[in-house]
Amino acid sequence: MAKVLMKGNEAFGAAAIKAGCKYFFGYPITPQNEIPEYMSRELPKIGGCFLQAESEIAAINMVYGASGAGVRVMTSSSSPGIALKQEGISYIASCELPCVIINVSRGGPGLGGIQPSQSDYFQNTRGGGNGDYRTPVYAPANLQEVIDMTMDAFDVADQYRIPVIISADGMIGQMMEPIEFKERTGRSLPSKEWAATGTNEEREPNSINSLYIVHEDLEKHNWKLDAKHKLIEENEVQYEMYQMKDAEFVVVAYGTTSRIVKSAIMDMKKEGLNVGLIRPKTLWPYPYKAFDEIPKSTKGILTVEMSTGQMIDDVKIGNNGRFPIHFLGSPGGSVPSPEMIAEKIKNILGGEKK
Amino acid sequence: MADHRFIISGFGGQGVMSMGMILAYAGMLEGKEVTWLPSYGPEMRGGTANCHVIISDKPISSPIVSKATSVVAMNLPSLTKFQDSLEDGGSIFINASLINIKPDRKNIKDYYISANDIAMQLQNSKIANMVMLGAIIKETGVVRIETVEKVLEKMFQGEKAKLIPVNKEALKKGEVLQN
Numbered sequence: 001m002a003k004v005l006m007k008g009n010e011a012f013g014a015a016a017i018k019a020g021c022k023y024f025f026g027y028p029i030t031p032q033n034e035i036p037e038y039m040s041r042e043l044p045k046i047g048g049c050f051l052q053a054e055s056e057i058a059a060i061n062m063v064y065g066a067s068g069a070g071v072r073v074m075t076s077s078s079s080p081g082i083a084l085k086q087e088g089i090s091y092i093a094s095c096e097l098p099c100v101i102i103n104v105s106r107g108g109p110g111l112g113g114i115q116p117s118q119s120d121y122f123q124n125t126r127g128g129g130n131g132d133y134r135t136p137v138y139a140p141a142n143l144q145e146v147i148d149m150t151m152d153a154f155d156v157a158d159q160y161r162i163p164v165i166i167s168a169d170g171m172i173g174q175m176m177e178p179i180e181f182k183e184r185t186g187r188s189l190p191s192k193e194w195a196a197t198g199t200n201e202e203r204e205p206n207s208i209n210s211l212y213i214v215h216e217d218l219e220k221h222n223w224k225l226d227a228k229h230k231l232i233e234e235n236e237v238q239y240e241m242y243q244m245k246d247a248e249f250v251v252v253a254y255g256t257t258s259r260i261v262k263s264a265i266m267d268m269k270k271e272g273l274n275v276g277l278i279r280p281k282t283l284w285p286y287p288y289k290a291f292d293e294i295p296k297s298t299k300g301i302l303t304v305e306m307s308t309g310q311m312i313d314d315v316k317i318g319n320n321g322r323f324p325i326h327f328l329g330s331p332g333g334s335v336p337s338p339e340m341i342a343e344k345i346k347n348i349l350g351g352e353k354k
Numbered sequence: 355m356a357d358h359r360f361i362i363s364g365f366g367g368q369g370v371m372s373m374g375m376i377l378a379y380a381g382m383l384e385g386k387e388v389t390w391l392p393s394y395g396p397e398m399r400g401g402t403a404n405c406h407v408i409i410s411d412k413p414i415s416s417p418i419v420s421k422a423t424s425v426v427a428m429n430l431p432s433l434t435k436f437q438d439s440l441e442d443g444g445s446i447f448i449n450a451s452l453i454n455i456k457p458d459r460k461n462i463k464d465y466y467i468s469a470n471d472i473a474m475q476l477q478n479s480k481i482a483n484m485v486m487l488g489a490i491i492k493e494t495g496v497v498r499i500e501t502v503e504k505v506l507e508k509m510f511q512g513e514k515a516k517l518i519p520v521n522k523e524a525l526k527k528g529e530v531l532q533n
Contacts, residue, residue: 005379005388031394114394175417176375176390178382262415337420 003178009034011143015150016074022048023073025062030114031170032104035076056081060088067097068208070195076102090129094210098157102166104173107332115333116170121310124167125284134229137165137283139254143177155187171256239287240279247276253304254280264338291318300324356411358496359419363404364428369483374405379505380497381409389417402431472527481524488528
Protein backbone atom coordinates (compact mmCIF):
# COMPACT_ATOMS: atom_id res chain seq x y z
CA MET A 1 0.00 0.00 0.00
CA ALA A 2 1.21 3.49 -0.88
CA LYS A 3 2.48 5.81 1.81
CA VAL A 4 0.22 8.55 3.09
CA LEU A 5 1.11 11.76 4.91
CA MET A 6 -0.65 11.94 8.26
CA LYS A 7 -0.59 13.85 11.50
CA GLY A 8 0.41 11.74 14.51
CA ASN A 9 -2.93 12.17 16.23
CA GLU A 10 -4.81 11.14 13.08
CA ALA A 11 -2.51 8.14 12.74
CA PHE A 12 -3.59 6.93 16.22
CA GLY A 13 -7.21 7.09 15.07
CA ALA A 14 -6.58 5.46 11.69
CA ALA A 15 -4.61 2.61 13.27
CA ALA A 16 -7.26 2.00 15.92
CA ILE A 17 -9.99 1.73 13.31
CA LYS A 18 -7.80 -0.55 11.19
CA ALA A 19 -7.37 -2.73 14.29
CA GLY A 20 -11.13 -3.10 14.57
CA CYS A 21 -11.85 -0.46 17.19
CA LYS A 22 -15.38 0.84 16.65
CA TYR A 23 -15.94 2.64 19.95
CA PHE A 24 -14.28 5.77 21.29
CA PHE A 25 -15.11 7.77 24.40
CA GLY A 26 -13.18 10.90 25.29
CA TYR A 27 -13.07 14.47 26.41
CA PRO A 28 -11.13 17.25 24.60
CA ILE A 29 -7.69 18.45 25.68
CA THR A 30 -4.69 19.87 23.80
CA PRO A 31 -2.45 18.46 22.27
CA GLN A 32 -4.48 15.39 21.33
CA ASN A 33 -7.70 16.91 19.99
CA GLU A 34 -7.19 15.58 16.48
CA ILE A 35 -7.76 12.03 17.83
CA PRO A 36 -11.38 12.60 18.94
CA GLU A 37 -11.87 14.85 15.92
CA TYR A 38 -10.78 12.00 13.62
CA MET A 39 -12.83 9.40 15.48
CA SER A 40 -15.95 11.61 15.49
CA ARG A 41 -15.66 11.89 11.72
CA GLU A 42 -14.71 8.30 10.88
CA LEU A 43 -16.51 6.04 13.39
CA PRO A 44 -20.08 6.85 12.27
CA LYS A 45 -19.06 5.87 8.72
CA ILE A 46 -18.33 2.29 9.84
CA GLY A 47 -21.30 1.90 12.16
CA GLY A 48 -19.24 2.60 15.27
CA CYS A 49 -19.86 5.03 18.08
CA PHE A 50 -18.00 8.19 19.00
CA LEU A 51 -19.16 9.81 22.19
CA GLN A 52 -17.83 12.96 23.79
CA ALA A 53 -18.34 12.33 27.49
CA GLU A 54 -18.99 14.98 30.12
CA SER A 55 -15.59 14.37 31.66
CA GLU A 56 -12.50 12.16 31.46
CA ILE A 57 -13.83 10.13 34.39
CA ALA A 58 -17.06 9.45 32.54
CA ALA A 59 -15.13 8.58 29.37
CA ILE A 60 -12.93 5.93 31.02
CA ASN A 61 -15.97 4.38 32.68
CA MET A 62 -17.70 4.18 29.30
CA VAL A 63 -14.57 2.39 28.07
CA TYR A 64 -14.92 0.08 31.10
CA GLY A 65 -18.49 -0.75 30.10
CA ALA A 66 -17.83 -1.20 26.38
CA SER A 67 -14.82 -3.39 27.06
CA GLY A 68 -16.90 -5.49 29.45
CA ALA A 69 -19.26 -6.08 26.53
CA GLY A 70 -16.33 -7.53 24.57
CA VAL A 71 -15.72 -4.86 21.91
CA ARG A 72 -12.48 -3.14 20.96
CA VAL A 73 -12.56 0.30 22.53
CA MET A 74 -10.21 3.24 22.99
CA THR A 75 -9.92 6.54 24.80
CA SER A 76 -7.31 9.25 24.54
CA SER A 77 -6.30 12.28 26.55
CA SER A 78 -3.32 14.27 27.71
CA SER A 79 -1.54 14.25 31.06
CA PRO A 80 -4.01 15.91 33.49
CA GLY A 81 -6.86 14.16 31.68
CA ILE A 82 -5.09 10.81 32.09
CA ALA A 83 -4.71 11.62 35.79
CA LEU A 84 -8.50 11.81 35.99
CA LYS A 85 -8.83 8.39 34.35
CA GLN A 86 -6.67 6.55 36.88
CA GLU A 87 -9.52 5.24 39.00
CA GLY A 88 -11.17 3.71 35.96
CA ILE A 89 -7.89 2.20 34.75
CA SER A 90 -7.41 0.48 38.12
CA TYR A 91 -10.94 -1.00 37.95
CA ILE A 92 -10.43 -2.11 34.33
CA ALA A 93 -7.12 -3.72 35.30
CA SER A 94 -8.72 -5.57 38.20
CA CYS A 95 -11.58 -6.78 36.03
CA GLU A 96 -9.04 -7.92 33.43
CA LEU A 97 -10.64 -6.02 30.59
CA PRO A 98 -8.81 -5.11 27.39
CA CYS A 99 -8.70 -1.50 26.14
CA VAL A 100 -6.28 1.02 24.69
CA ILE A 101 -5.55 4.38 26.31
CA ILE A 102 -3.51 7.01 24.48
CA ASN A 103 -1.65 9.65 26.46
CA VAL A 104 -0.36 12.46 24.23
CA SER A 105 1.40 14.03 27.15
CA ARG A 106 2.03 17.68 27.99
CA GLY A 107 3.91 19.43 30.77
CA GLY A 108 2.79 19.20 34.39
CA PRO A 109 2.18 19.04 37.30
CA GLY A 110 -1.36 20.36 37.51
CA LEU A 111 -2.61 21.93 34.32
CA GLY A 112 1.03 22.56 33.34
CA GLY A 113 1.45 23.62 29.72
CA ILE A 114 0.60 22.27 26.29
CA GLN A 115 4.10 21.71 24.93
CA PRO A 116 5.70 18.23 24.59
CA SER A 117 6.76 16.54 27.81
CA GLN A 118 7.75 13.13 29.18
CA SER A 119 6.90 13.85 32.78
CA ASP A 120 4.12 11.24 32.73
CA TYR A 121 6.62 8.37 32.86
CA PHE A 122 5.66 7.52 36.43
CA GLN A 123 1.96 7.99 35.73
CA ASN A 124 2.16 5.72 32.67
CA THR A 125 4.42 2.99 34.03
CA ARG A 126 3.64 3.00 37.76
CA GLY A 127 0.04 4.06 37.42
CA GLY A 128 -1.91 6.53 39.49
CA GLY A 129 -4.64 4.09 40.42
CA ASN A 130 -4.71 1.94 43.53
CA GLY A 131 -3.69 -1.65 43.86
CA ASP A 132 -1.26 -4.21 42.46
CA TYR A 133 -1.74 -3.69 38.77
CA ARG A 134 0.47 -2.99 35.75
CA THR A 135 -0.24 -1.62 32.30
CA PRO A 136 1.86 -2.34 29.23
CA VAL A 137 3.16 1.00 27.91
CA TYR A 138 4.29 1.57 24.31
CA ALA A 139 6.43 4.59 23.40
CA PRO A 140 6.40 5.31 19.65
CA ALA A 141 9.22 7.53 18.33
CA ASN A 142 7.86 8.02 14.82
CA LEU A 143 4.53 7.89 13.08
CA GLN A 144 5.07 4.46 11.54
CA GLU A 145 5.47 3.19 15.09
CA VAL A 146 2.31 5.06 16.06
CA ILE A 147 0.50 2.91 13.50
CA ASP A 148 2.24 -0.38 14.29
CA MET A 149 2.18 -0.02 18.08
CA THR A 150 -1.46 1.08 18.21
CA MET A 151 -2.50 -1.97 16.23
CA ASP A 152 -0.33 -4.24 18.37
CA ALA A 153 -1.71 -2.62 21.52
CA PHE A 154 -5.21 -3.91 20.75
CA ASP A 155 -3.85 -7.44 20.27
CA VAL A 156 -1.80 -7.32 23.48
CA ALA A 157 -4.81 -5.96 25.37
CA ASP A 158 -6.99 -8.82 24.14
CA GLN A 159 -4.36 -11.52 24.60
CA TYR A 160 -3.63 -10.65 28.23
CA ARG A 161 -6.98 -9.00 29.07
CA ILE A 162 -5.28 -5.84 30.24
CA PRO A 163 -5.51 -2.07 29.62
CA VAL A 164 -2.63 -0.92 27.38
CA ILE A 165 -1.25 2.62 27.39
CA ILE A 166 0.46 4.34 24.49
CA SER A 167 2.77 7.07 25.69
CA ALA A 168 3.36 9.82 23.14
CA ASP A 169 3.86 13.56 23.48
CA GLY A 170 2.70 16.74 21.78
CA MET A 171 5.38 16.54 19.12
CA ILE A 172 4.45 13.01 18.02
CA GLY A 173 0.79 14.02 18.08
CA GLN A 174 1.19 17.19 16.03
CA MET A 175 3.86 16.31 13.47
CA MET A 176 3.31 14.76 10.03
CA GLU A 177 5.29 11.92 8.52
CA PRO A 178 4.58 9.37 5.79
CA ILE A 179 3.08 6.15 7.10
CA GLU A 180 1.88 2.93 5.59
CA PHE A 181 -0.38 0.12 6.71
CA LYS A 182 1.79 -2.95 6.29
CA GLU A 183 0.51 -6.44 5.88
CA ARG A 184 0.53 -7.84 9.37
CA THR A 185 -0.12 -11.20 10.87
CA GLY A 186 -2.13 -10.51 13.98
CA ARG A 187 -1.85 -12.75 17.01
CA SER A 188 -4.16 -15.68 17.45
CA LEU A 189 -6.39 -14.46 20.21
CA PRO A 190 -8.72 -16.26 22.59
CA SER A 191 -12.43 -15.63 22.12
CA LYS A 192 -14.01 -13.30 24.68
CA GLU A 193 -16.03 -15.87 26.58
CA TRP A 194 -15.95 -13.67 29.67
CA ALA A 195 -17.81 -10.77 28.02
CA ALA A 196 -21.13 -9.62 29.46
CA THR A 197 -23.16 -9.95 26.29
CA GLY A 198 -26.39 -11.44 27.60
CA THR A 199 -26.90 -15.14 28.30
CA ASN A 200 -29.88 -15.72 26.01
CA GLU A 201 -30.74 -18.15 28.83
CA GLU A 202 -28.21 -20.55 27.33
CA ARG A 203 -25.33 -20.13 29.73
CA GLU A 204 -24.44 -18.94 33.22
CA PRO A 205 -24.20 -15.12 33.43
CA ASN A 206 -20.77 -13.50 33.23
CA SER A 207 -20.18 -10.87 35.84
CA ILE A 208 -17.56 -8.16 35.75
CA ASN A 209 -16.45 -7.14 39.19
CA SER A 210 -13.44 -5.81 41.06
CA LEU A 211 -14.72 -6.38 44.60
CA TYR A 212 -13.24 -9.32 46.51
CA ILE A 213 -14.55 -9.01 50.02
CA VAL A 214 -13.23 -12.41 51.13
CA HIS A 215 -9.55 -11.78 51.69
CA GLU A 216 -8.41 -15.19 50.45
CA ASP A 217 -10.19 -14.48 47.18
CA LEU A 218 -8.48 -11.11 46.77
CA GLU A 219 -5.10 -12.63 47.46
CA LYS A 220 -5.72 -15.35 44.89
CA HIS A 221 -6.87 -12.73 42.39
CA ASN A 222 -3.74 -10.64 42.92
CA TRP A 223 -1.42 -13.65 42.46
CA LYS A 224 -3.26 -14.41 39.25
CA LEU A 225 -2.70 -10.86 38.01
CA ASP A 226 0.93 -11.11 39.10
CA ALA A 227 1.45 -14.28 37.07
CA LYS A 228 0.04 -12.47 34.04
CA HIS A 229 2.35 -9.49 34.61
CA LYS A 230 5.35 -11.83 34.79
CA LEU A 231 4.32 -13.42 31.50
CA ILE A 232 4.14 -9.98 29.88
CA GLU A 233 7.56 -9.08 31.29
CA GLU A 234 8.92 -12.25 29.74
CA ASN A 235 7.32 -11.93 26.32
CA GLU A 236 6.56 -8.34 25.44
CA VAL A 237 9.73 -6.30 26.03
CA GLN A 238 10.71 -4.21 22.99
CA TYR A 239 13.74 -2.00 22.52
CA GLU A 240 16.16 -0.71 19.93
CA MET A 241 19.96 -0.71 20.21
CA TYR A 242 21.45 2.01 18.00
CA GLN A 243 25.16 2.42 17.15
CA MET A 244 26.15 0.40 20.22
CA LYS A 245 29.23 -1.28 18.73
CA ASP A 246 32.38 0.07 20.46
CA ALA A 247 30.35 2.89 21.98
CA GLU A 248 32.42 5.10 24.28
CA PHE A 249 29.25 6.43 25.80
CA VAL A 250 25.62 5.31 25.89
CA VAL A 251 22.47 7.42 25.94
CA VAL A 252 19.10 6.10 27.09
CA ALA A 253 16.06 7.90 25.68
CA TYR A 254 12.60 7.06 24.34
CA GLY A 255 9.97 8.64 22.08
CA THR A 256 10.61 12.17 20.80
CA THR A 257 13.80 12.55 22.83
CA SER A 258 15.36 9.46 21.20
CA ARG A 259 15.04 11.15 17.80
CA ILE A 260 16.96 14.19 19.01
CA VAL A 261 19.58 11.88 20.54
CA LYS A 262 20.02 10.13 17.17
CA SER A 263 20.74 13.52 15.56
CA ALA A 264 23.31 14.22 18.28
CA ILE A 265 24.89 10.77 17.79
CA MET A 266 25.33 11.38 14.05
CA ASP A 267 26.88 14.80 14.72
CA MET A 268 29.30 13.32 17.26
CA LYS A 269 30.21 10.48 14.89
CA LYS A 270 31.43 13.09 12.39
CA GLU A 271 33.77 14.33 15.11
CA GLY A 272 35.05 10.81 15.76
CA LEU A 273 33.10 10.17 18.97
CA ASN A 274 31.23 6.84 19.16
CA VAL A 275 28.02 7.15 21.14
CA GLY A 276 25.27 4.53 21.27
CA LEU A 277 21.58 4.64 22.18
CA ILE A 278 19.32 2.29 24.11
CA ARG A 279 15.77 3.13 23.11
CA PRO A 280 13.01 1.45 25.11
CA LYS A 281 9.97 0.89 22.89
CA THR A 282 8.05 -0.56 25.80
CA LEU A 283 8.37 1.43 29.05
CA TRP A 284 6.65 -1.37 30.95
CA PRO A 285 7.83 -4.04 30.66
CA TYR A 286 11.15 -2.17 30.73
CA PRO A 287 14.11 -3.50 28.69
CA TYR A 288 16.41 -4.06 31.67
CA LYS A 289 18.20 -6.77 29.71
CA ALA A 290 19.39 -4.19 27.14
CA PHE A 291 21.89 -2.98 29.74
CA ASP A 292 23.62 -6.38 29.68
CA GLU A 293 24.56 -5.64 26.05
CA ILE A 294 26.44 -2.40 26.78
CA PRO A 295 30.01 -2.85 25.48
CA LYS A 296 33.01 -2.69 27.82
CA SER A 297 34.31 0.34 25.91
CA THR A 298 31.56 2.45 27.51
CA LYS A 299 32.58 5.06 30.06
CA GLY A 300 29.14 6.12 31.21
CA ILE A 301 25.42 6.45 30.59
CA LEU A 302 23.38 9.59 29.96
CA THR A 303 19.62 9.54 30.45
CA VAL A 304 17.81 12.21 28.41
CA GLU A 305 14.20 12.95 29.29
CA MET A 306 11.74 15.80 28.95
CA SER A 307 11.28 15.73 32.74
CA THR A 308 13.41 16.25 35.84
CA GLY A 309 14.24 12.54 35.78
CA GLN A 310 11.74 9.69 36.00
CA MET A 311 12.90 6.92 33.65
CA ILE A 312 16.32 7.30 35.25
CA ASP A 313 15.02 5.07 38.08
CA ASP A 314 14.59 2.21 35.60
CA VAL A 315 17.97 3.00 34.05
CA LYS A 316 19.51 2.57 37.51
CA ILE A 317 17.79 -0.80 37.95
CA GLY A 318 18.95 -1.99 34.51
CA ASN A 319 22.47 -0.63 34.97
CA ASN A 320 22.75 -2.34 38.34
CA GLY A 321 25.69 -0.21 39.47
CA ARG A 322 27.89 -0.99 36.47
CA PHE A 323 28.43 2.44 34.85
CA PRO A 324 28.18 6.00 36.16
CA ILE A 325 24.79 7.49 35.26
CA HIS A 326 24.27 11.13 34.25
CA PHE A 327 21.11 13.06 33.49
CA LEU A 328 19.96 15.73 31.05
CA GLY A 329 16.40 16.95 31.38
CA SER A 330 14.11 19.63 29.99
CA PRO A 331 10.91 19.75 32.01
CA GLY A 332 8.08 21.93 30.91
CA GLY A 333 7.95 22.19 27.21
CA SER A 334 11.21 22.79 25.41
CA VAL A 335 12.66 19.86 23.51
CA PRO A 336 16.41 19.45 24.12
CA SER A 337 18.57 20.20 21.07
CA PRO A 338 21.18 17.82 19.57
CA GLU A 339 23.82 20.45 20.45
CA MET A 340 22.84 20.38 24.16
CA ILE A 341 23.12 16.59 24.25
CA ALA A 342 26.49 16.49 22.45
CA GLU A 343 27.87 19.23 24.71
CA LYS A 344 26.75 17.39 27.84
CA ILE A 345 28.43 14.16 26.71
CA LYS A 346 31.66 15.94 25.74
CA ASN A 347 31.72 17.70 29.11
CA ILE A 348 31.28 14.42 30.97
CA LEU A 349 34.00 12.68 28.93
CA GLY A 350 36.30 15.73 29.23
CA GLY A 351 35.82 15.76 32.98
CA GLU A 352 36.67 12.09 33.25
CA LYS A 353 39.94 12.50 31.36
CA LYS A 354 41.30 15.06 33.82
CA MET B 355 21.83 18.93 -1.62
CA ALA B 356 20.60 15.85 0.17
CA ASP B 357 18.98 17.67 3.04
CA HIS B 358 16.51 20.57 2.94
CA ARG B 359 15.43 22.10 6.23
CA PHE B 360 12.76 24.80 6.08
CA ILE B 361 11.29 27.16 8.63
CA ILE B 362 8.14 28.68 7.14
CA SER B 363 6.54 31.45 9.14
CA GLY B 364 3.84 34.10 8.88
CA PHE B 365 0.53 35.39 10.21
CA GLY B 366 -2.13 32.80 11.01
CA GLY B 367 -4.26 32.67 7.87
CA GLN B 368 -1.43 33.31 5.39
CA GLY B 369 -1.26 29.63 4.60
CA VAL B 370 2.18 28.88 6.04
CA MET B 371 1.06 25.52 7.44
CA SER B 372 -0.39 24.44 4.09
CA MET B 373 2.70 25.66 2.27
CA GLY B 374 4.79 23.36 4.44
CA MET B 375 2.33 20.51 4.10
CA ILE B 376 2.32 20.76 0.29
CA LEU B 377 6.13 20.72 0.28
CA ALA B 378 6.22 17.64 2.53
CA TYR B 379 3.55 15.89 0.47
CA ALA B 380 5.47 16.57 -2.76
CA GLY B 381 8.68 15.30 -1.16
CA MET B 382 6.90 12.09 -0.15
CA LEU B 383 5.55 11.59 -3.69
CA GLU B 384 9.12 11.86 -4.97
CA GLY B 385 10.13 9.05 -2.61
CA LYS B 386 12.02 11.24 -0.16
CA GLU B 387 11.97 11.16 3.62
CA VAL B 388 9.87 14.03 4.99
CA THR B 389 8.69 15.50 8.28
CA TRP B 390 6.35 18.42 9.00
CA LEU B 391 6.17 19.92 12.47
CA PRO B 392 3.82 22.79 13.31
CA SER B 393 4.14 25.27 16.13
CA TYR B 394 1.13 24.67 18.35
CA GLY B 395 1.52 27.12 21.18
CA PRO B 396 -1.36 29.35 22.27
CA GLU B 397 -1.57 30.83 18.75
CA MET B 398 -4.54 32.87 17.64
CA ARG B 399 -5.87 34.18 14.36
CA GLY B 400 -3.54 36.97 13.30
CA GLY B 401 -0.73 35.74 15.53
CA THR B 402 2.47 34.35 14.08
CA ALA B 403 2.52 30.65 13.24
CA ASN B 404 5.29 28.53 11.79
CA CYS B 405 6.17 25.05 10.68
CA HIS B 406 9.39 23.10 10.26
CA VAL B 407 9.72 20.94 7.16
CA ILE B 408 12.58 18.55 6.44
CA ILE B 409 12.99 16.81 3.09
CA SER B 410 15.90 14.43 2.86
CA ASP B 411 17.36 11.45 1.01
CA LYS B 412 18.16 9.84 4.36
CA PRO B 413 15.93 8.92 7.34
CA ILE B 414 15.21 12.01 9.44
CA SER B 415 15.95 11.79 13.14
CA SER B 416 14.88 15.06 14.73
CA PRO B 417 11.97 16.84 13.01
CA ILE B 418 12.98 20.10 14.70
CA VAL B 419 14.90 22.52 12.50
CA SER B 420 17.56 24.25 14.57
CA LYS B 421 19.70 25.36 11.59
CA ALA B 422 17.59 25.97 8.49
CA THR B 423 18.78 25.78 4.88
CA SER B 424 15.83 28.04 4.01
CA VAL B 425 13.73 30.49 6.00
CA VAL B 426 10.45 31.76 4.57
CA ALA B 427 9.20 34.99 6.15
CA MET B 428 5.67 35.92 5.16
CA ASN B 429 5.56 38.80 7.66
CA LEU B 430 7.97 41.05 9.58
CA PRO B 431 7.86 39.26 12.98
CA SER B 432 8.88 36.06 11.16
CA LEU B 433 11.93 37.75 9.65
CA THR B 434 13.00 39.12 13.03
CA LYS B 435 12.42 35.84 14.82
CA PHE B 436 13.97 33.38 12.39
CA GLN B 437 16.75 35.09 10.44
CA ASP B 438 19.28 33.83 13.00
CA SER B 439 18.05 30.24 12.56
CA LEU B 440 19.43 30.28 9.02
CA GLU B 441 22.72 28.46 8.45
CA ASP B 442 25.58 30.24 6.66
CA GLY B 443 24.97 30.17 2.93
CA GLY B 444 21.25 29.52 3.47
CA SER B 445 18.41 31.24 1.64
CA ILE B 446 15.81 33.58 3.04
CA PHE B 447 12.59 34.21 1.14
CA ILE B 448 11.01 37.50 2.10
CA ASN B 449 7.45 38.56 1.36
CA ALA B 450 8.25 42.03 0.02
CA SER B 451 4.56 42.99 0.00
CA LEU B 452 4.57 43.15 3.80
CA ILE B 453 8.26 43.48 4.71
CA ASN B 454 10.26 46.52 3.68
CA ILE B 455 13.51 45.85 5.50
CA LYS B 456 16.43 43.56 4.71
CA PRO B 457 17.77 40.85 7.01
CA ASP B 458 20.81 41.90 9.07
CA ARG B 459 22.68 38.69 8.35
CA LYS B 460 25.79 38.12 6.27
CA ASN B 461 26.65 35.04 4.15
CA ILE B 462 23.07 34.35 3.18
CA LYS B 463 21.12 34.57 -0.05
CA ASP B 464 18.09 36.87 0.17
CA TYR B 465 15.15 36.78 -2.21
CA TYR B 466 12.29 39.27 -2.31
CA ILE B 467 8.90 38.20 -3.59
CA SER B 468 5.88 40.52 -3.59
CA ALA B 469 3.64 37.58 -2.85
CA ASN B 470 0.52 39.47 -1.81
CA ASP B 471 0.71 41.93 -4.74
CA ILE B 472 1.02 39.09 -7.23
CA ALA B 473 -1.85 37.23 -5.55
CA MET B 474 -4.01 40.34 -5.87
CA GLN B 475 -3.15 40.52 -9.58
CA LEU B 476 -4.57 37.01 -9.81
CA GLN B 477 -7.61 38.30 -7.90
CA ASN B 478 -7.23 35.84 -5.05
CA SER B 479 -5.65 37.21 -1.88
CA LYS B 480 -5.41 33.72 -0.38
CA ILE B 481 -2.81 32.38 -2.79
CA ALA B 482 0.15 34.53 -1.77
CA ASN B 483 1.52 31.33 -0.19
CA MET B 484 1.50 29.55 -3.55
CA VAL B 485 3.35 32.43 -5.21
CA MET B 486 5.96 32.11 -2.48
CA LEU B 487 6.07 28.33 -2.87
CA GLY B 488 6.77 28.73 -6.60
CA ALA B 489 9.78 30.91 -5.78
CA ILE B 490 11.07 28.50 -3.11
CA ILE B 491 10.87 25.50 -5.42
CA LYS B 492 12.53 27.31 -8.30
CA GLU B 493 15.41 28.48 -6.13
CA THR B 494 16.03 25.42 -3.93
CA GLY B 495 15.09 22.67 -6.39
CA VAL B 496 13.79 20.72 -3.40
CA VAL B 497 11.00 19.11 -5.45
CA ARG B 498 9.77 19.37 -9.03
CA ILE B 499 7.01 21.86 -9.82
CA GLU B 500 5.08 19.06 -11.60
CA THR B 501 4.98 17.10 -8.34
CA VAL B 502 3.49 20.09 -6.53
CA GLU B 503 0.85 20.35 -9.24
CA LYS B 504 0.03 16.71 -8.64
CA VAL B 505 -0.34 17.44 -4.92
CA LEU B 506 -2.76 20.28 -5.70
CA GLU B 507 -4.86 17.91 -7.79
CA LYS B 508 -5.03 15.50 -4.86
CA MET B 509 -5.82 18.24 -2.34
CA PHE B 510 -8.51 20.05 -4.29
CA GLN B 511 -11.17 17.56 -5.28
CA GLY B 512 -14.89 17.81 -6.02
CA GLU B 513 -16.20 21.32 -5.37
CA LYS B 514 -12.72 22.60 -4.67
CA ALA B 515 -11.28 21.41 -7.99
CA LYS B 516 -12.05 24.79 -9.50
CA LEU B 517 -9.28 26.26 -7.34
CA ILE B 518 -6.57 24.21 -9.08
CA PRO B 519 -5.94 26.51 -12.09
CA VAL B 520 -5.44 29.69 -10.05
CA ASN B 521 -3.14 27.86 -7.63
CA LYS B 522 -1.07 26.53 -10.53
CA GLU B 523 -0.92 30.00 -12.01
CA ALA B 524 0.28 31.42 -8.69
CA LEU B 525 3.04 28.78 -8.54
CA LYS B 526 4.14 29.74 -12.08
CA LYS B 527 4.19 33.46 -11.21
CA GLY B 528 6.44 32.77 -8.26
CA GLU B 529 8.69 30.66 -10.41
CA VAL B 530 9.07 33.22 -13.16
CA LEU B 531 10.01 35.84 -10.60
CA GLN B 532 13.37 34.23 -10.03
CA ASN B 533 14.48 34.39 -13.65
